[in-house]
Amino acid sequence: xxxxxxxxxxxxxxxxxxxxxxxxxxxxxxxxxxxxxxxxxxxxxxxxxxxxxxxxxxxxxxxxxxxxxxxxxxxxxxxxxxxxxxxxxxxxxxxxxxxxxxxxxxxxxxxxxxxxxxxxxxxxxxxxxxxxxxxxxxxxxxxxxxxxxxxxxxxxxxxxxxxxxxxxxxxxxxxxxxxxxxxxxxxxxxxxxxxxxxxxxxxxxxxxxxxxxxxxxxxxxxxxxxxxxxxxxxxxxxxxxxxxxxxxxxxxxxxxxxxxxxxxxxxxxxxxxxxxxxxxxxxxxxxxxxxxxxxxxx
Amino acid sequence: xxxxxxxxxxxxxxxxxxxxxxxxxxxxxxxxxxxxxxxxxxxxxxxxxxxxxxxxxxxxxxxxxxxxxxxxxxxxxxxxxxxxxxxxxxxxxxxxxxxxxxxxxxxxxxxxxxxxxxxxxxxxxxxxxxxxxxxxxxxxxxxxxxxxxxxxxxxxxxxxxxxxxxxxxxxxxxxxxxxxxxxxxxxxxxxxxxxxxxxxxxxxxxxxxxxxxxxxxxxxxxxxxxxxxxxxxxxxxxxxxxxxxxxxxxxxxxxxxxxxxxxxxxxxxxxxxxxxxxxxxxxxxxxxxxxxxxxxxxxxxxxxxxxxxxxxxxxxxxxxxxxxxxxxxxxxxxxxxx
Amino acid sequence: xxxxxxxxxxxxxxxxxxxxxxxxxxxxxxxxxxxxxxxxxxxxxxxxxxxxxxxxxxxxxxxxxxxxxxxxxxxxxxxxxxxxxxxxxxxxxxxxxxxxxxxxxxxxxxxxxxxxxxxxxxxxxxxxxxxxxxxxxxxxxxxxxxxxxxxxxxxxxxxxxxxxxxxxxxxxxxxxxxxxxxxxxxxxxxxxxxxxxxxxxxxxxxxxxxxxxxxxxxxxxxxxxxxxxxxxxxxxxxxxxxxxxxxxxxxxxx
Numbered sequence: 004x005x006x007x008x009x010x011x012x013x014x015x016x017x018x019x020x021x022x023x024x025x026x027x028x029x030x031x032x033x034x035x036x037x038x039x040x041x042x043x044x045x046x047x048x049x050x051x052x053x054x055x056x057x058x059x060x061x062x063x064x065x066x067x068x069x070x071x072x073x074x075x076x077x078x079x080x081x082x083x084x085x086x087x088x089x090x091x092x093x094x095x096x097x098x099x100x101x102x103x104x105x106x107x108x109x110x111x112x113x114x115x116x117x118x119x120x121x122x123x124x125x126x127x128x129x130x131x132x133x134x135x136x137x138x139x140x141x142x143x144x145x146x147x148x149x150x151x152x153x154x155x156x157x158x159x160x161x162x163x164x165x166x167x168x169x170x171x172x173x174x175x176x177x178x179x180x181x182x183x184x185x186x187x188x189x190x191x192x193x194x195x196x197x198x199x200x201x202x203x204x205x206x207x208x209x210x211x212x213x214x215x216x217x218x219x220x221x222x223x224x225x226x227x228x229x230x231x232x233x234x235x236x237x238x239x240x241x242x243x244x245x246x247x248x249x250x251x252x253x254x255x256x257x258x259x260x261x262x263x264x265x266x267x268x269x270x271x272x273x274x275x276x277x278x279x280x281x282x283x284x285x286x287x288x289x290x291x292x293x294x295x296x297x298x299x300x301x
Numbered sequence: 302x303x304x305x306x307x308x309x310x311x312x313x314x315x316x317x318x319x320x321x322x323x324x325x326x327x328x329x330x331x332x333x334x335x336x337x338x339x340x341x342x343x344x345x346x347x348x349x350x351x352x353x354x355x356x357x358x359x360x361x362x363x364x365x366x367x368x369x370x371x372x373x374x375x376x377x378x379x380x381x382x383x384x385x386x387x388x389x390x391x392x393x394x395x396x397x398x399x400x401x402x403x404x405x406x407x408x409x410x411x412x413x414x415x416x417x418x419x420x421x422x423x424x425x426x427x428x429x430x431x432x433x434x435x436x437x438x439x440x441x442x443x444x445x446x447x448x449x450x451x452x453x454x455x456x457x458x459x460x461x462x463x464x465x466x467x468x469x470x471x472x473x474x475x476x477x478x479x480x481x482x483x484x485x486x487x488x489x490x491x492x493x494x495x496x497x498x499x500x501x502x503x504x505x506x507x508x509x510x511x512x513x514x515x516x517x518x519x520x521x522x523x524x525x526x527x528x529x530x531x532x533x534x535x536x537x538x539x540x541x542x543x544x545x546x547x548x549x550x551x552x553x554x555x556x557x558x559x560x561x562x563x564x565x566x567x568x569x570x571x572x573x574x575x576x577x578x579x580x581x582x583x584x585x586x587x588x589x590x591x592x593x594x595x596x597x598x599x600x601x602x603x604x605x606x607x608x609x610x611x612x613x614x615x616x617x618x619x620x621x622x623x624x625x626x627x628x629x630x631x632x633x634x635x636x637x638x639x
Numbered sequence: 640x641x642x643x644x645x646x647x648x649x650x651x652x653x654x655x656x657x658x659x660x661x662x663x664x665x666x667x668x669x670x671x672x673x674x675x676x677x678x679x680x681x682x683x684x685x686x687x688x689x690x691x692x693x694x695x696x697x698x699x700x701x702x703x704x705x706x707x708x709x710x711x712x713x714x715x716x717x718x719x720x721x722x723x724x725x726x727x728x729x730x731x732x733x734x735x736x737x738x739x740x741x742x743x744x745x746x747x748x749x750x751x752x753x754x755x756x757x758x759x760x761x762x763x764x765x766x767x768x769x770x771x772x773x774x775x776x777x778x779x780x781x782x783x784x785x786x787x788x789x790x791x792x793x794x795x796x797x798x799x800x801x802x803x804x805x806x807x808x809x810x811x812x813x814x815x816x817x818x819x820x821x822x823x824x825x826x827x828x829x830x831x832x833x834x835x836x837x838x839x840x841x842x843x844x845x846x847x848x849x850x851x852x853x854x855x856x857x858x859x860x861x862x863x864x865x866x867x868x869x870x871x872x873x874x875x876x877x878x879x880x881x882x883x884x885x886x887x888x889x890x891x892x893x
Contacts, residue, residue, distance in 0.1 A: 033434075135315070136319075138315075138316055138319065139316060139319030139320060139322075139323055140323070142316045142317075142320050142615055142618065142619055143320065143323070143611070143614075143615050143618070144570075144573035144574055144576065144577050144614060144615070144618055145574070145577075146577040146578070146580075147573070147576075147577045147611060147614050147615065148327075148611075150577070150580065150595075150599070150607075150611075151324070151327050151328075151607060151608075152327055154599055154602070154604070154607050155327060155328065227441070227442060231442075231444050234444045234446075235444060235445070235446065235578075235581055238444070238581055239580065239581065239596060240599065240600065241599065251444070251446075254444075254446065254447060255446075258450050261450055261451075261454040262454050262458055262459060268447075268450065272447045275443075275444050275447065276442050276443050276444070276447070279441075279442035279443075279444075280438060280439060280442035282442075283438050283441060283442050287438070535734065536729060536731055536734035536735045537734060537735050537736055537737045537738070539692065539735070540729050540735040540736070540794070541737070542690075542692055542721070543690050543721055543722070543726070543727035543729075543807075544721060544722040544726065544727070544749050544752070544797070544801075545717075545718045545719075545720075545721040545722035545723065545749070545752050545753060546752060547714050547718065550752075554748065555737050555740070558737075558739045558740070559737065559738055632739065633738065633739050634738070634739065634781045634783065634784075
């Protein structure tokens with residue numbers, strides 16, 4: 004029974020992948036640096052109330068008397084149009100952005116992998132039905148579907164998460180359907196069926212975990228895209244609303260001030276670029292290690 | 302080839318049907334009563350009821366869907382709540398300007414991204430490779446609206462090198478009026494020999510097009526590099542080297558063509574992505590395209606207009622996907638069989 | 640006559656690991672030398688070294704092909720060796736042809752690369768196809784539209800059209816089925832007879848080797864286990880390793 008439950012090849016594969024990961028971290032300095040900076044960003048987001056020089060400014064305080072002070076002194080990144088500390092808002096903005104990224108990735112991966120695994124495992128009509136629905140979602144440019152949905156949903160963090168998730172899950176469904184179909188054709192699934200293991204158990208124990216691997220490779224690369232999509236929604240006024248601190252929203256609100264009071268736009272803008280860049284280099288580095296076919300291409 | 306074409310067309314029709322249904326479903330999710338938006342907040346109960354009948358909201362959903370399909374087919378895409386014009390007319394007026402902008406951006410992306418990818422693939426993990434890799438990654442990580450704002454404020458407002466906004470100098474409408482032909486200003490100006498408008502349009506085009514082009518340039522460069530390296534690892538590259546071609550010759554004369562397949566497939570994605578990025582850039586540069594129209598519609602919760610834009614862009618995407626697939630089949634004979 | 644290929648003290652290393660140590664090897668005009676051994680024995684590496692296709696590996700010694708020392712040669716000098724002095728016939732004929740290119744286009748480009756154009760190119764193409772018994776109509780096809788045997792014949796025709804003095808055949812028949820194998824081997828033998836082409840034949844299949852080679856070099860882990868006339872080495876092997884290789888071939892030795 005154990006022999007059927009644990010395909011030893013998969014375990015070996017995982018160990019090998021970990022080993023390659025460690026070796027690659029030494030080779031790919033850029034990806035390693037990206038991971039380090041990301042870790043700092045995550046810590047900063049978690050500790051925002053402690054780190055922010057003016058924690059109140061991250062939420063709903065305003066000080067019109069201190070509007071548009073340049074960087075320096077008490078306000079390292081300056082203050083915005085209503086006198087809020089930009090540094091504090093950038094820190095709190097990290098919380099908003101990371102909340103959106105993590106939620107979208109988690110929900111999309113959950114829906115996508117579940118549907119994809121079922122489609123790939125079941126095959127036949129079930130597969131066709133699920134994949135055709137996926138095709139329709141993929142027929143919309145990702146940002147477009149998110150924009151359309153965000154318009155009709157209540158704008159806010161939640162609305163943004165739902166809107167982005169709607170255009171994100173189909174990619175995972177497609178990827179994991181392919182993997183699940185490949186796993187199904189492998190011997191141990193048939194062996195398990197012969198031993199009377201129920202479908203649900205095979206799906207949960209073997210197909211789902213294995214379908215997750217290629218999706219995990221994709222997650223970090225996608226995180227960069229989600230940061231940009233969320234920022235774009237905010238810039239269109241469809242994301243989180245005042246007084247929530249969000250980088251895209253901050254850029255949008257400061258756009259008319261760019262020539263005179265650059266810091267209002269520059270720091271949140273820089274935060275978006277740095278975070279997306281780190282996710283992207285880390286994602287590319289991970290993919291090179293975990294996806295051997297692409298690794299061969301280097 | 303004919304069979305491949307037919308199969309691909311049938312597939313596209315199915316997807317279009319799905320797109321329409323999904324658009325319908327999304328627009329039905331609107332919180333609040335569309336009849337209220339339509340009739341205005343101060344409408345009487347009778348007016349509301351009339352609006353409901355006019356909008357067909359009193360009938361069952363499947364019937365509404367059928368009506369929606371039928372009216373779409375008739376060319377009735379609803380009426381914009383903001384402009385009070387038929388949505389299809391609005392879309393048809395705005396689309397050419399977007400096409401002009403996004404077309405230029407994608408062209409720039411290909412013209413810059415392909416050579417960059419080639420350069421990066423040339424030496425594997427060398428200096429040129431690292432430079433291209435990092436800069437293309439940066440281009441992919443920068444939000445398009447930030448690039449647009451920076452370009453506008455720095456190069457136009459501060460330095461005055463290029464126009465700040467608009468499609469061409471509005472004064473030209475009186476001094477050298479443009480005869481419309483395709484509605485793509487640059488093309489019409491070129492065809493009718495209206496050099497003043499052409500020059501002005503091209504100068505206005507530079508900044509928004511470059512802002513939009515950054516992302517696709519990065520993507521095309523990365524994809525070209527990856528596809529070329531993969532192609533260079535194939536058996537045929539070894540034989541080509543063994544027959545006396547240099548590494549560079551193998552890349553440009555032998556690997557480039559099979560590598561173009563994946564890059565082409567990417568172009569459809571990149572085109573659609575850029576069309577939506579134009580939503581952000583057009584409103585910043587006041588470019589009279591679909592993006593500015595969409596941004597305005599979003600700001601005024603103009604649901605029929607948003608539905609129209611969504612549908613138009615999705616249809617354009619399906620069409621571009623179809624074209625790209627056919628181009629790929631022409632480029633790589635294996636695709637036609639598989 | 641002077642040899643077409645002369646190897647002296649060839650050492651190929653990957654980092655600190657020695658992949659190949661070959662002290663001496665000569666291939667004269669019209670001769671067929673077979674390099675045999677298991678996979679990983681370094682036979683293909685030797686072949687690659689003859690063409691200077693050892694990117695990433697450290698190569699020392701002398702490998703003179705068509706009068707050019709390939710070791711340390713620049714791309715320009717290598718361009719005179721590859722294709723014109725020595726032509727590669729590779730293991731998987733179809734994979735080795737560019738999938739997006741008609742065979743005729745490929746051949747035209749290869750000839751042009753070696754300065755053969757226009758009428759002369761057409762004439763050489765026609766002659767080469769005739770000598771490998773291929774229909775000229777094949778030139779209009781893509782690689783996926785021809786059989787493995789046709790693809791391999793085409794590869795040989797390319798070498799003939801380039802007037803290469805020596806063919807470097809890297810397991811040229813292992814991807815083909817038995818009857819096609821025999822006809823490709825016949826073709827190679829005939830080219831040697833009629834055109835005096837020399838052959839370096841890399842294979843793990845001693846049955847095939849015994850039918851075509853004049854001399855045999857047995858390699859194991861990059862070292863020469865034994866070398867000599869084919870009849871001697873294969874008929875009365877001195878080393879246990881060669882006997883093992885022979886035992887793997889049931890049809891030989893009786």
